[in-house]
Amino acid sequence: MTDATATVPHASAHAPRPRRIPSGVTKWVGVAPFMIFAALFLILPTLNIVVGAFQSSEGGLTLDNIKGLARPEIAKPFMISIKLSLITATLGCLIGLVMAAAVTRGGLPKGIRDGMLTFSGVASNFAGVPLAFAFIATLGRLGLVTIIAKDVFGVSLTGFGFNLISFLGLTLTYLYFQIPLMILIVTPALDGLKNEWREAAQSLGASGWQYWRMVALPILWPSLLGTLALLFANSFGAVATAMALTGSSLSIVPIILFAQIRGDVLQDPYLGYAIAFGMIVITGIANVIYIVLRTRAERWLK
Amino acid sequence: MIKKTNLAASVSVLAMLSATIASADAMADLEAAAISEGMLTTIALPHDWCGYGGVIDGFKAKYPGITVNELNPDAGSADEIEAIKANKDNTGPQAPDVIDVGLAFGPSAKDEGLTQPYKVATWDEIPDDVKDADGHWYGDYYGVMAIGVNTDLVDNVPTTWDDLLKPEYAQSFALTGDPRASNQAILAIMAMGVNKGAAPGEDSGKVGLDFMAELNKAGNFVPVSAKAGTIAQGQTPIVAAWDYNLLAWRDSLAGNPPMEVLIPEGENSLAGVYVQAISAYAPHPNAAKLWMEYLYSDEGQLGWLAGYCHPARFNAMVADGKIPQEMLDKLPPAEGYAKAVFPSLEAQSANKKVVTEQWDAVVGANVE
Amino acid sequence: MIGRAKFWSWLAFGAGVLYFFLPLIGMFEFSLRAKRGEYSFLAYANVLGDPQFQQTFLYSVIMAFFTIVWGVLLVTPTAFWVRLKMPKLRPVIEFITLLPLVIPPIVIVFGYIRMYNTSSWLPLTGTAVGTNILLMFGYSVLALPYMYRAIDTGLRTIDIATLTEAAQSLGAGWFTIMFRLILPNVLVAVLSGAFLTFAIVIGEYVFAALLNRPAFGPYMVWMGSNKAYEPAALAVIAFAITWACMALIQLITRFSKHERAKG
Numbered sequence: 001m002t003d004a005t006a007t008v009p010h011a012s013a014h015a016p017r018p019r020r021i022p023s024g025v026t027k028w029v030g031v032a033p034f035m036i037f038a039a040l041f042l043i044l045p046t047l048n049i050v051v052g053a054f055q056s057s058e059g060g061l062t063l064d065n066i067k068g069l070a071r072p073e074i075a076k077p078f079m080i081s082i083k084l085s086l087i088t089a090t091l092g093c094l095i096g097l098v099m100a101a102a103v104t105r106g107g108l109p110k111g112i113r114d115g116m117l118t119f120s121g122v123a124s125n126f127a128g129v130p131l132a133f134a135f136i137a138t139l140g141r142l143g144l145v146t147i148i149a150k151d152v153f154g155v156s157l158t159g160f161g162f163n164l165i166s167f168l169g170l171t172l173t174y175l176y177f178q179i180p181l182m183i184l185i186v187t188p189a190l191d192g193l194k195n196e197w198r199e200a201a202q203s204l205g206a207s208g209w210q211y212w213r214m215v216a217l218p219i220l221w222p223s224l225l226g227t228l229a230l231l232f233a234n235s236f237g238a239v240a241t242a243m244a245l246t247g248s249s250l251s252i253v254p255i256i257l258f259a260q261i262r263g264d265v266l267q268d269p270y271l272g273y274a275i276a277f278g279m280i281v282i283t284g285i286a287n288v289i290y291i292v293l294r295t296r297a298e299r300w301l302k
Numbered sequence: 303m304i305k306k307t308n309l310a311a312s313v314s315v316l317a318m319l320s321a322t323i324a325s326a327d328a329m330a331d332l333e334a335a336a337i338s339e340g341m342l343t344t345i346a347l348p349h350d351w352c353g354y355g356g357v358i359d360g361f362k363a364k365y366p367g368i369t370v371n372e373l374n375p376d377a378g379s380a381d382e383i384e385a386i387k388a389n390k391d392n393t394g395p396q397a398p399d400v401i402d403v404g405l406a407f408g409p410s411a412k413d414e415g416l417t418q419p420y421k422v423a424t425w426d427e428i429p430d431d432v433k434d435a436d437g438h439w440y441g442d443y444y445g446v447m448a449i450g451v452n453t454d455l456v457d458n459v460p461t462t463w464d465d466l467l468k469p470e471y472a473q474s475f476a477l478t479g480d481p482r483a484s485n486q487a488i489l490a491i492m493a494m495g496v497n498k499g500a501a502p503g504e505d506s507g508k509v510g511l512d513f514m515a516e517l518n519k520a521g522n523f524v525p526v527s528a529k530a531g532t533i534a535q536g537q538t539p540i541v542a543a544w545d546y547n548l549l550a551w552r553d554s555l556a557g558n559p560p561m562e563v564l565i566p567e568g569e570n571s572l573a574g575v576y577v578q579a580i581s582a583y584a585p586h587p588n589a590a591k592l593w594m595e596y597l598y599s600d601e602g603q604l605g606w607l608a609g610y611c612h613p614a615r616f617n618a619m620v621a622d623g624k625i626p627q628e629m630l631d632k633l634p635p636a637e638g639y640a641k642a643v644f645p646s647l648e649a650q651s652a653n654k655k656v657v658t659e660q661w662d663a664v665v666g667a668n669v670e
Numbered sequence: 671m672i673g674r675a676k677f678w679s680w681l682a683f684g685a686g687v688l689y690f691f692l693p694l695i696g697m698f699e700f701s702l703r704a705k706r707g708e709y710s711f712l713a714y715a716n717v718l719g720d721p722q723f724q725q726t727f728l729y730s731v732i733m734a735f736f737t738i739v740w741g742v743l744l745v746t747p748t749a750f751w752v753r754l755k756m757p758k759l760r761p762v763i764e765f766i767t768l769l770p771l772v773i774p775p776i777v778i779v780f781g782y783i784r785m786y787n788t789s790s791w792l793p794l795t796g797t798a799v800g801t802n803i804l805l806m807f808g809y810s811v812l813a814l815p816y817m818y819r820a821i822d823t824g825l826r827t828i829d830i831a832t833l834t835e836a837a838q839s840l841g842a843g844w845f846t847i848m849f850r851l852i853l854p855n856v857l858v859a860v861l862s863g864a865f866l867t868f869a870i871v872i873g874e875y876v877f878a879a880l881l882n883r884p885a886f887g888p889y890m891v892w893m894g895s896n897k898a899y900e901p902a903a904l905a906v907i908a909f910a911i912t913w914a915c916m917a918l919i920q921l922i923t924r925f926s927k928h929e930r931a932k933g
Contacts (some may be wrong), residue, residue: 027755027756030747030748030751030752030755030756031748031751031752031756031759031763033744033747033748034744034745034748034763037744037807038766038769041782041807041808041811042766042769042770042773042778042811042814043766043769044781044785045778045780045781045782045784045785046769046773046777046778046781047781048781048784048785049777049780049781049784052784072662072663073662095686098682099682099683099686101679101682102678102679102680102682102683102686103679103683106675106676106678106679106680106682106683107675107676107679108676108679108680108683112683116686118916118917118920119690121916121919122909122912122913122916123690125866125869125870125873125912125915125916126908126909126912127873128873128874128875128887129873129875129887129890129891129894129905129908130697130873130890130904130905130908130909131693131905132894133697133890133894133901133902133904133905134693134694134696134697134902134905134909135693135696136535136536136537136700136894136901136902137535137693137696137697137699137700137701137902137905138692138693138695138696138697138700139693139696140535140536140537141455141535141536141537141539142454142455142535142536142700143536143696143700144692144695144696144699144700145692145696163473163524164537165524165525165526165537175689176689176690176693179686208675230771233771233772236774237774237775237776239774239775239776239875239876240873240874240875240876240887240891243875243891244875244890244891244894245526246525246526246527250525251525254774254776257776257777257780258776258876258879258880259480259483261776261780261783261880262374262377262381262384262880272780276774276776276777276780279774279776279777280772280773280774280777283772283773283774284772284773287768287771287772348896350896373882374882375892376892376895388783389787391787391788391789392787392788392789392793392795392796393788393796394788394793394795394796394797394798394800394801395797395798395801395882396795396801396881396882527895529895529896530895530896530897530898531893531894531895531896531897531898531901532894532895534897534898534899535898535901554896555898557706558704558705558706558898559706559898
């Protein structure tokens with residue numbers, strides 16, 4: 001004879017048993033808000049643009065918009081943007097590496113390292129409108145350096161053909177946030193270069209330069225290339241700095257897109273989608289390279 | 303007989319009175335409707351352009367129940383048209399109610415169905431050749447294309463357009479906007495053409511573009527949108543703009559740095575008219591109409607005059623003695639206006655077509 | 671050999687200092703030139719007294735505040751949940767949080783304009799309030815990589831599994847766990863993310879300009895074309911604010927390390 005009530009568990013003397021979240025579908029509730037938000041305000045708008053790049057005004061699918069990217073007034077800004085981003089990324093990489101190496105391994109006092117890292121954090125965020133103003137105030141026609149060069153050294157920068165609104169001027173300005181970004185990313189990598197390796201190389205008779213060329217640089221190489229890609233994407237998408245330097249008449253891709261979104265200066269709304277799509281493709285490729293190379297580089301730093 | 307004339311007189315007085323009362327009623331109705339809408343969205347009205355700052359403040363003071371929502375003061379005429387197009391289905395605060403665009407942009411906006419007709423109370427005092435017969439767009443003010451120079455940076459002030467080609471003006475000359483979108487920039491190019499004797503229209507556009515190409519090749523053209531700030535900071539020491547803008551900027555800089563404003567010598571100078579229009583998709587049509595009434599009232603017209611512009615009702619108001627002498631004295635000297643060419647609508651459209659379509663090909667200024 | 675290396679190091683460092691400090695000195699000097707012939711703080715007085723400055727700055731500060739609150743509320747539970755219950759999802763979430771660094775912001779806001787205008791299913795741009803909300807979401811997307819990184823790092827340092835078990839056995843619900851247990855413990859990380867978000871929102875231009883909102887970024891660009899010396903003063907103020915944010919992050923991180931060492 002079984003007691004039907006025997007299976008009732010007796011109530012615990014403590015608080016009632018806490019609800020356990022059953023595994024399976026309900027687990028997803030916790031990440032649902034984030035996923036919905038990311039979908040609505042990050043992924044779907046981007047997809048909207050990507051799809052729009054292939055749409056025609058009649059509603060069908062077409063490659064005409066993409067082909068429109070080959071028009072000289074679009075292709076040229078793309079070339080200029082790519083060139084500008086490549087050069088600022090490469091220079092940012094090199095100069096950042098040299099500075100980071102100088103401060104972390106060059107035998108300078110320790111306080112300088114912390115100071116430089118803090119300043120790099122500030123400078124890499126100083127991009128945008130105020131940076132443009134700072135450079136106009138320094139290297140513009142009435143800038144401090146221009147005036148000092150003229151009055152103290154008798155050198156006219158404009159006489160040399162220097163113009164802030166030129167490739168060189170823009171490069172100089174962009175480097176102000178590219179170099180600190182490089183310093184911030186590469187310093188941990190440099191820290192990862194174990195001292196034992198350097199000592200081993202020295203004991204085998206290698207000079208400082210040989211150590212760098214044959215030991216340090218090959219180890220850092222994936223990290224460097226990866227950061228190069230990141231800096232490239234960073235520079236390619238920068239709008240505010242260029243906008244504040246020149247207004248909307250400069251021939252780089254973000255500004256063309258900005259003018260197109262605002263005022264349809266190209267007289268073809270679907271071309272705007274294609275330009276945006278082109279931007280996504282380029283920065284996407286750059287970032288894929290960055291992620292792939294960073295994962296390979298991290299193997300060395302374990 | 304006397305009784306009859308008296309009767310006729312009193313009837314006509316009554317008619318006039320009732321007409322005034324009727325229009326006063328209409329005005330009161332409009333005011334009430336506008337205030338119930340509560341907002342007016344404008345676009346591309348910099349405060350130092352034709353004294354718009356004072357005009358907007360005056361409107362706000364007169365109708366405190368209406369919030370003035372100002373969009374994008376640095377927009378060009380094409381940007382304004384695009385803003386209407388982009389916001390056809392949008393009744394939010396990004397949709398402009400009223401636009402102020404170059405003369406050439408008025409008819410094309412009407413053709414695209416972007417405007418709605420409205421005739422202000424003082425309609426008859428606006429000259430016929432600057433308004434649309436149906437009331438879709440109407441001239442608001444005009445000025446003459448001139449050159450402004452930052453005399454801190456430039457020792458020899460250029461006196462003609464051709465002077466600008468001299469090597470001493472390397473990287474000095476700029477327009478006020480993108481020649482594909484800004485009416486002021488498009489007409490600056492037309493002014494260059496007209497000044498060299500080309501016929502207003504396609505010819506002046508071509509001649510002007512060729513001159514700009516020369517300037518660009520000589521390295522004297524700066525592809526920056528020039529305004530008071532860029533003139534003072536040194537990126538654009540020499541600028542081509544409407545005389546009223548240059549004078550207003552000169553005032554705002556107050557001698558630091560000093561600025562000179564002159565109309566280049568040559569065959570002719572170019573006068574440019576701007577027109578007002580109400581958007582066909584205006585979210586606040588009554589506020590828009592009230593705004594137009596205000597602009598074309600004596601108060602509004604004098605507000606523009608204070609900004610060195612010649613308002614549309616200028617001749618009529620001068621004839622009625624409504625303009626104080628001090629304001630007349632402050633205006634740019636009349637000789638500049640004596641040689642001024644007022645290009646017709648067709649000429650402006652032809653010029654606009656040439657410039658916007660061929661700018662990239664002929665000049666194609668960019669970063670190199 | 672060490673001596674030679676040291677020489678080059680000092681040279682590189684000196685060149686770097688020159689390059690980075692000259693623009694700062696230049697912008698400060700330019701901002702003092704408002705009065706002809708003498709140095710004065712007239713430009714700063716003009717800027718700080720300008721009602722437009724006050725309005726746009728206030729607007730951006732308020733937006734930054736809401737962005738931070740929303741960011742914390744969104745990211746903290748998500749990062750916590752993923753660490754606790756769904757660790758395999760981490761790479762996916764991390765990938766999503768890195769997307770804002772890949773997709774140029776101008777493309778994102780272009781998408782917003784097309785997707786949320788008044789003829790769409792969610793007409794956010796139809797009203798000022800709706801557009802403000804859209805702008806806030808946009809800002810939080812921009813700040814997402816930094817916010818997530820900061821909070822995730824903070825969660826790594828505390829043993830959330832044990833804490834949660836303990837709390838649950840005492841009968842705490844999820845809400846209590848989140849707000850009375852987890853959040854206070856990652857406060858330092860949250861504050862770091864918050865200051866970084868603040869710096870980003872204050873200087874942001876593209877979103878605010880294309881959504882036509884009266885924020886500080888478009889105001890600065892407008893000043894740059896229209897005024898002579900005030901833009902340089904604005905740049906100095908912006909730099910000071912960025913510096914303050916970074917310094918505060920450093921301060922609280924160091925402060926928390928001491929606290930941890932003590933306790």
